[in-house]
Structure formats: C-alpha cells, structure tokens
Amino acid sequence: MSRMSAFRFSALALLLLSAYCWADSEVESSAENDSQDLSVSELLERANRHRIGSDDEPILTEGDIALGSEAERNADPCTSQGCKWGKASDGKVYVPYYITNHFSSREKAIIVRGLESFSSFSCIRFRPTQSSDRDWLSIESQNGCYSFVGRRGGKQVVSLARSGCLYHGTVQHELLHALGFNHEQTRSDRDNHIQVLLQNVQSGMEHNFRKIATLNQGSPYDYNSVMQYHKYAFSKNNQPTMLPIPNPNVSFGNAKEMSRNDIARLNTLYKC
Numbered sequence: 001m002s003r004m005s006a007f008r009f010s011a012l013a014l015l016l017l018s019a020y021c022w023a024d025s026e027v028e029s030s031a032e033n034d035s036q037d038l039s040v041s042e043l044l045e046r047a048n049r050h051r052i053g054s055d056d057e058p059i060l061t062e063g064d065i066a067l068g069s070e071a072e073r074n075a076d077p078c079t080s081q082g083c084k085w086g087k088a089s090d091g092k093v094y095v096p097y098y099i100t101n102h103f104s105s106r107e108k109a110i111i112v113r114g115l116e117s118f119s120s121f122s123c124i125r126f127r128p129t130q131s132s133d134r135d136w137l138s139i140e141s142q143n144g145c146y147s148f149v150g151r152r153g154g155k156q157v158v159s160l161a162r163s164g165c166l167y168h169g170t171v172q173h174e175l176l177h178a179l180g181f182n183h184e185q186t187r188s189d190r191d192n193h194i195q196v197l198l199q200n201v202q203s204g205m206e207h208n209f210r211k212i213a214t215l216n217q218g219s220p221y222d223y224n225s226v227m228q229y230h231k232y233a234f235s236k237n238n239q240p241t242m243l244p245i246p247n248p249n250v251s252f253g254n255a256k257e258m259s260r261n262d263i264a265r266l267n268t269l270y271k272c
C-alpha cells in the first residue's frame with residue numbers, strides 16, 4: 001500500500017468510525033422518538049389537534065397553555081401575581097414534582113431526562129416532592145400536552161399524554177411554561193419579527209396569536225426557540241399563519257430542544 005492510499009484508507013476508517021459513533025448517539029437520543037423529523041411545535045400541534053378535555057381538566061389556550069378560568073385569557077397571570085419559583089439560600093431554584101403512575105418506566109425516563117436537563121444549564125433543580133412542599137408540579141398523562149404558565153400555588157398539573165407528548169423537547173417546552181415562559185410568537189415585540197396572517201388562521205383560534213406584555217429581559221426574538229410555533233400553526237388553508245420579517249423565507253419554529261436563547265433567558269429570569 002502506497003503512503004497515499006494508506007492515508008486514504010485511514011481517513012476512510014476514521015470517517016466510518018465517526019459516522020458510526022454519530023449514528024449510535026443519534027439512535028440513543030432518538031430512541032424515545034419515532035417522529036424525530038418533527039419539531040416540538042409540530043409534535044405539540046399533532047398531539048393536541050383532536051384533543052377533547054375532560055370536565056376536570058383546565059381550559060387551554062395557545063394550544064397547550066392551561067388557564068384557571070376564561071378571564072385569564074388576555075392577561076399573563078405571572079406579571080400580576082409573581083409566579084416565579086422561589087430561590088433557596090444555596091442559590092438554586094428547587095421545583096418539586098411528582099410523576100403519577102400513568103407512565104411506563106421508559107416513558108418516565110424521558111420525563112426525568114427532560115427534568116434533569118435543566119440542572120446542566122441553569123440553577124433550576126426539579127426534585128421529587130417532599131411532604132413539606134406547598135407548591136409542586138403533578139406530571140400526569142391527561143388529554144394532550146399542556147401546562148400552566150408559572151407557579152400557580154399548590155398542586156399544578158403538567159400534562160404529558162403518553163401518546164404524543166413524550167419527547168425531550170416537548171417535556172422541556174411544557175416545563176418552560178411552568179417556569180413562567182410564554183410562546184415566542186406572543187412576545188410584546190413580535191411584530192418586528194413575525195407577521196401574523198390572521199386570514200389563514202382557523203376560526204376560533206385567533207387567540208393563539210394575541211400579544212402578551214411579556215418580560216423580554218433584553219433577550220432577542222428567537223426563531224429557534226423551543227417556544228416558537230411553526231409557520232403553519234393553526235392554519236385553516238395550508239397557507240402560513242406567520243411569516244418572518246424581513247425575509248419571509250427564513251425558516252423558524254423548527255426547534256427540537258431548548259435553544260441557547262431559551263437557556264440564557266431562563267438564567268436571566270431566575271438570576272442563576
């Protein structure tokens with residue numbers, strides 16, 4: 001073997017090896033995920049599309065945000081009530097959770113992975129409930145994927161339906177709601193970044209595109225946020241319901257997990 005072909009051979013071997021490693025880790029991270037081509041936004045819409053809530057479940061808005069009553073639809077309860085989770089003396093924000101026995105051990109592992117991901121990039125520490133906890137998340141498989149925005153006081157349900165909601169990014173998305181975050185397209189400054197085309201929105205779904213007096217904390221509008229819905233969300237005619245400004249061809253709403261901005265603004269909000 002000449003020196004050149006030896007080089008080629010080892011380069012090829014290296015390439016194959018790295019491709020193998022890459023494929024292996026891909027398989028691992030998507031083992032939970034038979035829909036790995038779908039963004040969080042698409043997964044949520046699919047999971048909640050034909051959702052029929054039961055009488056004891058909350059009203060939903062924007063697809064997956066639970067409301068205590070109809071009246072809250074136009075106000076962000078967080079801004080008036082202070083819905084952040086408290087910080088402990090060690091600088092960590094402990095958020096108690098309880099996972100109901102609705103889930104298989106594999107499903108539970110997806111949820112725990114989502115909960116624990118926050119420890120790796122923020123001061124948020126989801127931890128199992130203790131008897132002294134007043135406020136806590138009850139993670140259940142109800143009808144669809146949904147969460148309240150921010151800490152509500154007492155038990156609050158985060159629904160991750162076994163069919164459709166158990167993906168890493170979807171878990172992160174619902175937990176971000178529980179931590180106080182709204183959808184990206186409802187940001188107070190969204191009109192500078194997204195043009196909403198109400199004429200393409202299903203009738204009765206217009207409220208999903210209302211603006212909220214969000215606290216943006218100087219963070220940039222993020223098309224790659226896990227909280228950004230996709231171009232055709234709630235479309236009645238397969239035409240886009242949102243277009244980016246100024247270039248309508250820029251893609252957005254494709255996130256599969258929290259973006260760098262999602263992480264940065266979480267750390268800003270909780271002063272991690």
Ligand SMILES: [Zn+2]
Pocket residue numbers: 062063064065173177183
């Ligand atoms: Zn949501």
